[in-house]
Amino acid sequence: MFSPADFWLAMIVACIIWFSTVTVYVAIRGAMDIRQMLKRLEQRHQEQKRAEDSSP
Amino acid sequence: MPDVQFSWIDGSIVGLYFVVAIAAGLSVRKYVGKVDEFLVAGREMDIYVGIASLAATEFGIVTCMSAAELGFKHGFAGATAGILGAAAMFLIGWTGFCIKPLRDAGVITVAELLEVRFGARIRWLSGLVIVLGGLLNMGVFLRAGGDFLVIVCGFSPDYLEITMTAMLIAVGVYTIVGGMLSVLVTDYLQFVVMSVGMLAVTVLTLWYVPWSQLTTVVEEHYGAGGFNPLANENLGWTHVIFQALLNASAMLTWQTIIARLLSARDTKTGQKVYMRTSFFYACQFIIPGIWGIAALATLDPEVLTQLAADKNEAHAMPYFLATTAWPIGLTGVLVAAMLAADMSTDSSYLLTWGSVIYNDLLAPFRKTQWSEKRGLRWNRTIVALIGVFLLFYGLWYPLKHGIWIYLSVTGTIYLASMSTLLIASCYWKRANNWGAAAAIVVGAVLPIAHLVAEQLPATEKLAHQIGIERTGIATFVAAGVAMVVGSYLKLAVKGAGDVQPR
Numbered sequence: 001m002f003s004p005a006d007f008w009l010a011m012i013v014a015c016i017i018w019f020s021t022v023t024v025y026v027a028i029r030g031a032m033d034i035r036q037m038l039k040r041l042e043q044r045h046q047e048q049k050r051a052e053d054s055s056p
Numbered sequence: 057m058p059d060v061q062f063s064w065i066d067g068s069i070v071g072l073y074f075v076v077a078i079a080a081g082l083s084v085r086k087y088v089g090k091v092d093e094f095l096v097a098g099r100e101m102d103i104y105v106g107i108a109s110l111a112a113t114e115f116g117i118v119t120c121m122s123a124a125e126l127g128f129k130h131g132f133a134g135a136t137a138g139i140l141g142a143a144a145m146f147l148i149g150w151t152g153f154c155i156k157p158l159r160d161a162g163v164i165t166v167a168e169l170l171e172v173r174f175g176a177r178i179r180w181l182s183g184l185v186i187v188l189g190g191l192l193n194m195g196v197f198l199r200a201g202g203d204f205l206v207i208v209c210g211f212s213p214d215y216l217e218i219t220m221t222a223m224l225i226a227v228g229v230y231t232i233v234g235g236m237l238s239v240l241v242t243d244y245l246q247f248v249v250m251s252v253g254m255l256a257v258t259v260l261t262l263w264y265v266p267w268s269q270l271t272t273v274v275e276e277h278y279g280a281g282g283f284n285p286l287a288n289e290n291l292g293w294t295h296v297i298f299q300a301l302l303n304a305s306a307m308l309t310w311q312t313i314i315a316r317l318l319s320a321r322d323t324k325t326g327q328k329v330y331m332r333t334s335f336f337y338a339c340q341f342i343i344p345g346i347w348g349i350a351a352l353a354t355l356d357p358e359v360l361t362q363l364a365a366d367k368n369e370a371h372a373m374p375y376f377l378a379t380t381a382w383p384i385g386l387t388g389v390l391v392a393a394m395l396a397a398d399m400s401t402d403s404s405y406l407l408t409w410g411s412v413i414y415n416d417l418l419a420p421f422r423k424t425q426w427s428e429k430r431g432l433r434w435n436r437t438i439v440a441l442i443g444v445f446l447l448f449y450g451l452w453y454p455l456k457h458g459i460w461i462y463l464s465v466t467g468t469i470y471l472a473s474m475s476t477l478l479i480a481s482c483y484w485k486r487a488n489n490w491g492a493a494a495a496i497v498v499g500a501v502l503p504i505a506h507l508v509a510e511q512l513p514a515t516e517k518l519a520h521q522i523g524i525e526r527t528g529i530a531t532f533v534a535a536g537v538a539m540v541v542g543s544y545l546k547l548a549v550k551g552a553g554d555v556q557p558r
Contacts, residue, residue: 004132004280004283004284005132005271005283007283008132008135008283008342009267011135011139011338011342012262012342012346014335015335015338015339015342015343016255016258016259018335018339019251019254019255019336019339019343020251020255022107022251022332022336023247023248023251023252023255025104026104026107026108026247026248027247027248029103029104030104030105030107030108030244030247030248031244032104033101033102033103033104033105033106034105034240034241034244036102037097037100037101037102037105037240038084038087040098040100041087041093041098041100041237042087044098045087045089
């Protein structure tokens, strides 16, 4: 018989498993995302600077 | 004062984290040259940094203390709000309900989208209630954070103000300098530190306080109501309905959540961030809830009696964490984790409410295009002023009920009306500015009246009898009714051909 306490135990186990998996995954992929994001912003700034320099 | 376990090793860990977080926040300042880079990171946010940022932002010390307080006061049933929030966020992310048209519109705030349908005045009025609800909501963050740190680190209560000020200055400096970019980078770091600390403490809590002891103490104190919110005499249907409405509307319009959607590279990315972050909302109530129940199971009965007498149940969890003999250095990791959680929340909230003030409330004063430099200067000044407000409000406002109840009511000030307006603007063709104005006024007046009534001796009893959750449900219903009645009234008065706001 599945009791309310069992439901909460299942939720707690799911939280711990999900949270630890997401932490590891996001720690790795998030660092890559930040690097890419800063790279794109850097490129955008350089393009704007070039456009400003070339404008009369 | 409890016999706390915080040592110099723990202090060193916290100090190291503090320095690294501020340095990371300041390191991205060179990428901020425009207002949209300051407010929405140039809309360059990807999925995983978005997940980290959203999760870190929506979990601060105040959330942790309020969720633990719910666990302490209602057992496992106290985590119902988190499960409802997770379900709402997943469904909204999956279907794109409202958030798809919102992100597709390329706006910075919800109020900006509302202008398209309801006109500039409604945008301004929306901005006003968003800022009012948001700032009142955020008003208790610093005090909750300060209380937690003072208890867990074993400082004298006299240091509360200094602790609050130090936290605010640290967060304020990098937020003012780097805006959303600093927030995203520090949120990422803070997510990792916060998650490691929370997981370690939770696993050890379950090790020290066995599952059978947790279920027994909940059964003894709350019976079946400790496991089932509908069987709990202090929760019941009103709690479940109010939390369902509140959480669904927060996922649609809460500016700190929406800011991540609007910073996403595209709509699909925003929807993925929603779906993949959704279960975190269950975690952020269940995990601190376990800490709160563990406090109930392990704290000295005299301490429990004193906390109940002082209506300070929110302090039970910090006392539990402060007095448990964790392995060396874990208290430091835990404090760093909580500090991380709080800094990410504070920085995001400072920036977000500031963005509404700049983007919506100051919009009428920006008839001519402001230079990027001037826009940045204004944004930074607004963030600094919000920080000063928080410091004074946090010290002054006395909490009459639990933290979560306060957060719910202040959030309702704008969630009820803004969610009504957003849904109507996206999916109801007859909605117009009369209905929108009526919904905003009704949605703000009821919860503010309740907050005022509970502070006045003459009406305190009445406010308590009605209950905050009934007021909340009534506010959502009234805002919806006001939108329909107001819109049809305009159609009746002006005729179907003349319902445009401008």
